[in-house]
């Protein structure tokens with residue numbers, strides 16, 4: 326088991342990573358429960374797979390759970406579900422000093438975190454991530470949000486959890502496709518800032534997605550450490566450091582918008598495609614060699630993730646994809662900074678990107694191969 330601290334003055338917290346942690350959730354969350362009932366959010370799948378285990382663990386401490394259960398999928402990050410959740414929490418008399426539990430993937434975590442951020446101007450929450458993506462990325466760092474018609478995560482807040490319990494054993498029930506999507510955010514840490522970890526991922530990615538316990542725990546621990554370091558340095562994405570975690574996301578979010586936030590393209594799958602596009606665009610600008618862009622593409626392919634946007638069969642132009650990007654939260658005074666690469670493990674923020682060139686590049690990529 327590993328305990329990784331997210332060092333934030335007055336808002337610091339631990340991320341506990343280990344196989345079988347959920348069985349001890351009673352003891353591990355004891356300091357965050359003040360009553361004999363706790364409000365918890367899950368989606369139908371995470372509730373079915375792990376809800377009972379959490380109930381048993383808390384029952385051992387005399388605590389029972391009131392569940393708010395959502396439909397699985399990105400659709401739960403919406404105004405409608407948020408409103409229902411907030412009304413439900415208010416009916417239950419949740420107070421500022423209480424902690425709401427989020428048992429599930431990034432969708433449940435982002436929704437619950439945002440509800441906690443705005444309920445009574447801010448109450449506590451505990452993240453119990455049950456997808457690889459949520460364990461390595463979304464449960465840590467306090468970005469919470471819902472989507473709107475205009476795009477991804479456009480209404481949200483920075484609101485840190487009080488505790489993260491990442492039980493790698495909960496991933497045993499996760500469908501293989503979701504393991505692949507989560508792996509995209511694992512290898513992202515290598516591509517953006519750690520060449521050695523990138524090389525480790527290339528060699529061990531198959532073990533991670535096959536849930537080899539040692540490889541999985543190493544991947545989750547390394548990822549959380551990288552994220553905790555970046556978040557501690559730039560919690561609110563103001564200096565440019567945290568923006569590096571957005572590698573592949575400006576392209577990826579545009580692809581998610583174009584596919585209607587549907588199961589056709591999962592967030593992690595969009596990020597994988599987005600990282601290939603960021604690498605190829607970096608090569609187009611001669612920041613990296615074509616060989617390095619090809620190495621990144623090969624590592625994405627090797628993980629069984631799609632690397633060619635042409636394979637999506639989208640009926641849109643490069644201009645249309647580029648238009649989605651204008652809603653990106655990094656947009657500043659009419660300029661959209663892009664996270665590009667100077668090498669593998671060397672991401673940087675480029676504020677000199679011409680959107681007409683991005684649209685032309687995307688048009689070519691949509692036709693390629």
Ligand SMILES: NC(=O)c1ccc[n+]([C@@H]2O[C@H](COP(=O)([O-])OP(=O)(O)OC[C@H]3O[C@@H](n4cnc5c(N)ncnc54)[C@H](O)[C@@H]3O)[C@@H](O)[C@H]2O)c1
Nearest residue numbers: 370371374397430431432455456458463468495498499592
């Ligand atoms: N806040 C952040 O920093 C951050 C970071 C990365 C991604 N995100 C967001 O996270 C979301 C994606 O999260 P995700 O990939 O976890 O998707 P998700 O939450 O939709 O979960 C994926 C699928 O797995 C199911 N599931 C969850 N746990 C399970 C388990 N243990 N066993 C069986 N099935 C299980 C869910 O029901 C769902 O069908 C996106 O909305 C993305 O924008 C946020």
Ligand SMILES: O=C(O)C(=O)C[C@@H](O)[C@H](O)[C@H](O)COP(=O)(O)O
Nearest residue numbers: 462466468477478567570571574654
């Ligand atoms: O934590 C961050 O910072 C990230 O950018 C992590 C991303 O993986 C995540 O998808 C995040 O929600 C994207 O941020 P956004 O600000 O572009 O919505």
Ligand SMILES: [Zn+2]
Nearest residue numbers: 510574592596
């Ligand atoms: Zn992401």
